[in-house]
Amino acid sequence: MKTESPGVEATTALLQRFEPVIRSTTGDKFYPMDVEPYVRACSLWVQRPGEEAVCVVPGGELSLERLAQQPMDEAGAVHFLKFTDTEDLRIESRGGRLRVFRRRAKNRKESRRAFRAGRGRLARVGYFSRFVDALYSIALLARGRVPGESAAAASVAYERIMSEQERYRYHGRVLRQDGWIVLQYWLFYPFNDWRSGFFGANDHEADWEKIFIYLSESEGEISPEWVAYAAHTYTGDNLRRRWDDPEVEKVGEHPVIYVGAGSHASYYAPGEYLTELTLPLPAPLARVTGAIRTFWKTRLGQYVGDGEEDGGSGYFSIPFVDYARGDGLSVGEEGDRSWDEPRLIADPTPDWVSGYRGLWGLYARDPFEGEDAPAGPMYNRDKSISRAWYDPVGWAGLDKVAPPAETLEAILEQRADIISGCDALRDEIDHKSRQLKKLGAELAAMRDRSHLDAPYQEGTRRVAELSGELNRLRGKLATDEAVSESLAEYAGRLRAGERDQARAHISRAHRPASEDELRVSRVAEAWAAISVSLMLISFVGIAMFEREHLISMLVFSIAFFAFVEAGFRGRLVNLVSSANIGLAVVATLIIIYEFFWQLVVAAVLVIGLYVLWDNLSELRR
Amino acid sequence: MLLILEVIGLVILGGYEFLQVDWRGIDLRTPQHQAVEVAVFALFIPPAVLTLLSALSFLFLQRRGWLLAAIAQGLSLAVCLWLYSWFQPGYVYPIMAYCTLMILYLNSQDVRMVFRPGKSPQASHEN
Numbered sequence: 143m144k145t146e147s148p149g150v151e152a153t154t155a156l157l158q159r160f161e162p163v164i165r166s167t168t169g170d171k172f173y174p175m176d177v178e179p180y181v182r183a184c185s186l187w188v189q190r191p192g193e194e195a196v197c198v199v200p201g202g203e204l205s206l207e208r209l210a211q212q213p214m215d216e217a218g219a220v221h222f223l224k225f226t227d228t229e230d231l232r233i234e235s236r237g238g239r240l241r242v243f244r245r246r247a248k249n250r251k252e253s254r255r256a257f258r259a260g261r262g263r264l265a266r267v268g269y270f271s272r273f274v275d276a277l278y279s280i281a282l283l284a285r286g287r288v289p290g291e292s293a294a295a296a297s298v299a300y301e302r303i304m305s306e307q308e309r310y311r312y313h314g315r316v317l318r319q320d321g322w323i324v325l326q327y328w329l330f331y332p333f334n335d336w337r338s339g340f341f342g343a344n345d346h347e348a349d350w351e352k353i354f355i356y357l358s359e360s361e362g363e364i365s366p367e368w369v370a371y372a373a374h375t376y377t378g379d380n381l382r383r384r385w386d387d388p389e390v391e392k393v394g395e396h397p398v399i400y401v402g403a404g405s406h407a408s409y410y411a412p413g414e415y416l417t418e419l420t421l422p423l424p425a426p427l428a429r430v431t432g433a434i435r436t437f438w439k440t441r442l443g444q445y446v447g448d449g450e451e452d453g454g455s456g457y458f459s460i461p462f463v464d465y466a467r468g469d470g471l472s473v474g475e476e477g478d479r480s481w482d483e484p485r486l487i488a489d490p491t492p493d494w495v496s497g498y499r500g501l502w503g504l505y506a507r508d509p510f511e512g513e514d515a516p517a518g519p520m521y522n523r524d525k526s527i528s529r530a531w532y533d534p535v536g537w538a539g540l541d542k543v544a545p546p547a548e549t550l551e552a553i554l555e556q557r558a559d560i561i562s563g564c565d566a567l568r569d570e571i572d573h574k575s576r577q578l579k580k581l582g583a584e585l586a587a588m589r590d591r592s593h594l595d596a597p598y599q600e601g602t603r604r605v606a607e608l609s610g611e612l613n614r615l616r617g618k619l620a621t622d623e624a625v626s627e628s629l630a631e632y633a634g635r636l637r638a639g640e641r642d643q644a645r646a647h648i649s650r651a652h653r654p655a656s657e658d659e660l661r662v663s664r665v666a667e668a669w670a671a672i673s674v675s676l677m678l679i680s681f682v683g684i685a686m687f688e689r690e691h692l693i694s695m696l697v698f699s700i701a702f703f704a705f706v707e708a709g710f711r712g713r714l715v716n717l718v719s720s721a722n723i724g725l726a727v728v729a730t731l732i733i734i735y736e737f738f739w740q741l742v743v744a745a746v747l748v749i750g751l752y753v754l755w756d757n758l759s760e761l762r763r
Numbered sequence: 764m765l766l767i768l769e770v771i772g773l774v775i776l777g778g779y780e781f782l783q784v785d786w787r788g789i790d791l792r793t794p795q796h797q798a799v800e801v802a803v804f805a806l807f808i809p810p811a812v813l814t815l816l817s818a819l820s821f822l823f824l825q826r827r828g829w830l831l832a833a834i835a836q837g838l839s840l841a842v843c844l845w846l847y848s849w850f851q852p853g854y855v856y857p858i859m860a861y862c863t864l865m866i867l868y869l870n871s872q873d874v875r876m877v878f879r880p881g882k883s884p885q886a887s888h889e890n
Contacts, residue, residue: 442867445875718833719870725840726866729859732847736856 150488157314157484160325160355160366163396163474165412167403167467169257169339171297172349174329174473176311176485177494179303180348181206184223189505191218210497221500222515225332225347226295257340257403257465292504293345296333303332310473313519314484317534321545323357323364324534328487328519329406333503336404336462343405343417343462344512347503350519351406353399354534358545367546369397370538371408373464373652374417377529379539380651383410384644389651396475402464412468413654416461445719466654487519494518499525539647550636557629560622567619571612578608666710677703765868766818766832769861773811776854777804803846804854810838829878833869836862 166173186199186209198221199208212221313328331349336342356368366385373381383390389410391398400409409415438444473479487495495518503515517523520531530537544552585601588594645651677699684695701721708717734741781804813835820828840862843855868874 439872443871443873444867445870445872715830715833718830718837722833722837722840722866723870725837725844726863728844729840729863732844733856733860733863 150486153314153316153486153488154484156316156323156357156364157325157327157486158481160357160395160397161312161314161474161481161484162327162353163393163398163472163477164329164401164408165398165468165472165477166401166470167257167465168470170401170403170470171335171339172300172331172333172406173310173471173479174312174351175300175303175332176309176482177313177330178206178485179306179309180225180330180332181209181223181494183299183303184225184503186212186500187222187224187505188215188500189220189222189507190216195222195505206492206494210493212498212500220505221498222505223348223501223503225503226292226299292347293333293335293338296335296347300332308479309482310479311482312484313487315487315519319533319535320541321358321548322367322535322540323359325355325357326487326519326530326534327353327355327484329353330502331406334404334406336402336464338404340404340465341463344508346506346513346515348501348515349406350502350516351401351408352519352530353397353408354530354538355397356535356538356540358547360547366395368538368540368543370540371399371410372530373402373407373409374405377537377539379647380649382538382540382647387644389645393475400466400468402466403470405464407464407466409464409466409652409654411654412466415464415466415652415654417464491520495520550633553629553633553636557626557633560626560629564619564622564626567615567622571615571619574608574612574615578605578612581605581608669706669710673703673707764818765865766814766821766835769865770811770815770818772861773807773814773858776857777807780804780854803850803852806842806846807839807858810835810842813838826878829869829874833866836865836869840866 164174181204183201184204185197185201186204187195188198189195198212201224204223215221313330315326315328317324317326329351331351332347334344334346334349337345352372354370355366356370357364358367368382368384369390370382391410400412401407402409402415407415407417471478474481498518499521501515501517501523505515506513508514514523517525517528520527522528533541535541581601581604585598585605588598588601591598680699680703681696684692684699688695704717704721705714708714813831817828817831817835820831839858843859843862846852846855847859
């Protein structure tokens with residue numbers, strides 16, 4: 143990998159030429175800001191294993207320079223910033239508490255006025271997910287989490303910074319890798335209030351998001367080829383879009399980003415995105431389920447549903463909705479606000495980026511890390527260097543794609559390699575073919591010579607081995623020749639100016655919920671909200687008052703809930719199909735149990751009759 | 764065709780079972796076990812009607828035919844299992860076996876692809 147960066151002025155100009163336009167959602171309170179005033183408003187803490195967190199630099203005394211000058215600490219120690227000091231909020235006086243309470247109530251009211259969730263997230267997923275979601279919410283009480291006051295306090299602190307100087311800023315880095323020029327736009331938000339503000343998965347202080355644009359250079363001309371927007375922890379091909387993909391909205395040369403409310407995840411199109419935190423099955427159980435699915439599909443030719451051929455994504459998932467409606471404040475070209483000049487992350491890497499490996503906000507000690515603040519652009523939470531930093535091309539799955547100017551060259555080089563490989567293969571095949579013929583002649587000479595039985599056996603084994611190897615080599619040669627031909631065709635298409643399909647690399651694109659999915663009655667929402675509790679209460683009721691008919695009542699109530707649920711979610715076909723399969727399995731077991739010997743006799747009879755029919759038809763021929 | 768065959772089978776089976784009982788000699792206070800078994804055969808009437816309707820829908824290549832047929836098979840099988848748990852009448856076994864095969868057939872890849880939502884069954888048949 144080769145990385146180097148151009149001069150400061152050129153870097154700034156290049157970044158500004160393609161800087162993104164961000165469109166947020168109404169109700170969002172935090173926007174991309176410069177790290178300097180944020181750090182100035184923070185205090186720096188260190189959490190050593192088994193000890194209380196200690197303040198290293200108090201609020202008001204911290205700067206970007208000082209941030210990077212932290213001493214090495216013992217293993218397991220975590221440095222972190224505190225943007226909202228909850229100690230300040232825990233005012234002992236009655237008046238103080240009242241003020242905090244009023245501020246939180248005001249914030250909530252404003253949020254509610256500005257943001258309406260629309261169709262509830264729970265109405266979009268099934269029972270299992272709702273049940274796991276309830277457990278997740280209960281677990282939050284026990285897990286480390288950002289205190290409830292933090293979002294309100296962060297909002298106040300952010301407003302204070304903005305009132306001093308209203309600035310919208312990104313942090314830009316330009317580097318070259320594998321023939322690409324990569325423009326990195328690092329967006330820093332002071333707070334992620336996805337959970338407290340928008341029914342999301344988590345809250346945390348500080349939020350680093352990123353947008354990368356990949357440029358190619360040909361004869362001094364620079365042109366954008368790909369973009370990649372970060373969303374949660376996703377990486378790879380599905381993040382990336384080609385510049386001419388209609389999904390990539392642009393204002394002039396500026397790509398438009400729809401930002402998730404609270405989460406600040408970046409999306410290509412406006413809408414509401416269902417994001418599911420999937421909990422996979424334990425490995426042995428997953429293997430058994432996979433084997434049953436394969437048998438069910440391939441041997442029995444049964445239908446397993448759309449998109450489930452790869453074994454399904456998971457069996458328990460917690461649903462969250464990312465509201466990226468784009469109806470709020472927009473920053474950038476033709477937006478409500480303009481970008482300030484970017485803060486450059488140029489070579490040599492500034493110390494605040496490379497020297498500070500801690501978290502950029504509160505360390506909540508959440509075992510799932512969702513409530514812990516993120517590390518800076520260069521690091522992961524565990525202090526390792528992040529892939530987006532050292533391999534931005536591979537992070538978006540672009541490492542297998544050559545820049546347009548190099549594509550033809552890459553194709554021709556690959557073809558030349560294959561052709562020379564084919565020549566070598568032909569020589570090897572010729573040599574081995576001659577060897578095989580000689581061995582065959584030797585075997586023929588030894589046949590029916592009892593004193594040569596041992597070498598004959600050995601020769602037979604060697605002939606079989608060599609024949610197998612020749613078969614493999616000839617197969618490889620045929621494949622390589624076909625690949626070489628297809629490379630020649632591909633080169634021809636490229637020379638004629640043809641391009642690949644813009645979306646061929648995408649296997650699972652994030653799509654916002656469709657109008658149909660969002661159109662749902664209040665009854666369905668109410669049902670989604672109460673159904674899990676209602677089902678559990680009905681189970682208890684049956685267990686207490688209908689013990690005589692426990693099984694049948696349980697079956698009836700489960701069937702009732704499942705039927706209503708399937709009706710609301712438009713999955714009646716799936717329900718009927720699954721129920722039928724379950725009933726068919728039970729019926730089959732009963733039939734086998736009741737008529738085991740009769741079935742064995744019938745099977746033997748059928749086999750006998752088949753063999754008879756087969757033999758008689760051979761006789762007739 | 765298979766669905767119509769099923770309805771005919773149910774009618775024949777029901778008729779045969781019905782004729783096996785001497786209805787005039789039944790004491791309504793203590794009915795014979797066999798008479799009760801035959802009486803509950805009436806539970807198969809709704810699934811049989813559904814099966815007939817689904818067969819007609821299949822003839823006209825309507826997508827709801829598949830759902831009707833699947834519900835009918837599920838209902839028949841549920842009735843069979845319930846009867847098996849209470850009376851274990853002999854007639855439930857052939858119905859169980861037939862319904863199981865029908866469920867496997869209805870759930871097979873080819874059939875499901877033809878009646879998949881968003882895809883016109885007619886268009887599939889043209890292919």
